[in-house]
Amino acid sequence: MNATPCLVIDPAVLQRTIDAMAALVGGQGLDLRPHVKTHKCLEIARLQRDAGARGITVATLGEAEVFAAAGFDDITVAYPVWVDEKSGARLRCLREQASVRVGVDSVDGARQIARHCPAAQVLVEIDSGHHRTGAGPAEAGAVAAAANQAGLEVAGVFTFPGHSYSPEARAQVAAAEQDALSAAVGSLSAQGIASPVVSGGSSPSAQFVRSGVLTELRPGAYVFNDAQQWELGACTAGDIALTVHATVVSHAGGRLVLDAGSKALAADRPAWASGSGRLLDHPDARIVMLSEHHAVCELDGPLPSLGSTVRVVPNHCCNAVALADEFVVGNWDGERLDEVDRWQVDARNRNH
């Protein structure tokens, strides 16, 4: 047995999630540009590419560097990078290795990119209702015009409809995303600027996106799924490709205590989540208390025995991966893991 906690990928489920999203997005005539911040893993990005992904999405220049060095040649940095002298030099190097575009959501941000990386390709970020970063759809044209004027190449617009992470919101958010992107395309067009790329998408909203306005989707978490996707109805338990294997260390207070805490699962717990994570083989179980090296679970029925291995579904797969160095790839028969491979978290800690 592996020492626990450890991240385990079920390879058959992984391939199925990759193929299903490729079919869904391709079926709408859209390009798929998966967000690799979820897995940070070259091996998995290659599987996504083999299944037809057009390119990849990353969150940081550091992630872009890892994937560009491995031959990924079409990369969107879906983030309003503040480009200074050092990051400008990195972006210039990246552009020698791959077709790279970065996000921008302000006139100042556009000028900053142009100062340190002349003629860079940019996508204007739009706020479609998540209210994080992004220009309002009506202001998108002004940002694009400033970018154009500063000598940048405007490739289009993008948004992250993160408010799809809320119960019953998915269909409605996909509609709002489409409306916002449509308005933004109009705002650029009024400045005489075309939008060959109109990019959106999140894993929860992906199945509600229709062709028409968008040209591509950038979901990330779908590749593994997690307790959030499960509770939002964006996947079933059978679609969960990543679990954290944990050992039962205590039955204190008649509850199940596992050795996987927030240093393995991450501490994400949105207000609507039913707990701090779930157990794949005990759908009624909930992690009711999470500390750094303990998950306290409540469940009906007899507790799994002390020393046994339990498969934990983290609330947020992306943040669980960010804590790990590697994935164990293997098949679980209910008692033992048949390990078939190990994959590195290649872009581990590439936060900048």
Added chain:
Amino acid sequence: MNATPCLVIDPAVLQRTIDAMAALVGGQGLDLRPHVKTHKCLEIARLQRDAGARGITVATLGEAEVFAAAGFDDITVAYPVWVDEKSGARLRCLREQASVRVGVDSVDGARQIARHCPAAQVLVEIDSGHHRTGAGPAEAGAVAAAANQAGLEVAGVFTFPGHSYSPEARAQVAAAEQDALSAAVGSLSAQGIASPVVSGGSSPSAQFVRSGVLTELRPGAYVFNDAQQWELGACTAGDIALTVHATVVSHAGGRLVLDAGSKALAADRPAWASGSGRLLDHPDARIVMLSEHHAVCELDGPLPSLGSTVRVVPNHCCNAVALADEFVVGNWDGERLDEVDRWQVDARNRNH
């Protein structure tokens, strides 16, 4: 400037928190055994030892291995480790390098340790009200007796009063901790077993512990402090030794958006916390929305300018450190960081 986000230690504040806790605990005639899971850093553990710490506390065998290899020879694994064949072999190796004791909270757990690491030294874990792991105080004697009978050496009892992480609870929890440990000592004594070590302590409750029952304290977070300690009143802003330096990337929606998200700060947000983190130089600011690479902050007054550096206080320092490879040690003058050293997170990812 360093690329952001990055973890920065203020060395003068660090030395002050180390000295203050040593004076507080020593002043009560107690031993200080700091929990190094907070920093995972040999350099900082050496500073704690130089200030008089009796030994160290760790959460996992993997952490114990890193510190034992560096010469730390008195180590408590404050966790009910489920010892199997592999971890038993590791524990036996550790015991050749250092005086090591592990936690146990059940009869089965004790027998398991004895099976794979005969004559190991153990501490019986007590639940003093946090309701995570630990035997009830009245059941402690039965666990100790089983350990004794299995050939283990019972060194005493310990508890983690984690319910001190709640507003206005600190003094009361310190009293409950003392009562529970006292009852546990009585329970062992009724079995004819002495408790030379009576160990407790958390950073929030440390200042309320009095001599009498306890012989040692094991606080961890005090060394850096964080937004939780700040909001609980366990420290002031001036006692915060660790911040995450972040860059302002957007003013979208009139709010401050920073490039430090949950992959740098960790996602901890207890129900009583006022936000997902704070800004050291803007005490009124709150992180109202946190995603993987974004912190959205609300604050009064003019927003720090785009591209400027801001010092973020994570909610939970231990989990922020678990995401990093290194600390930048340096002095911040309000605009620039004067870097004096870099320290590694030596026990990074030693979760098992």
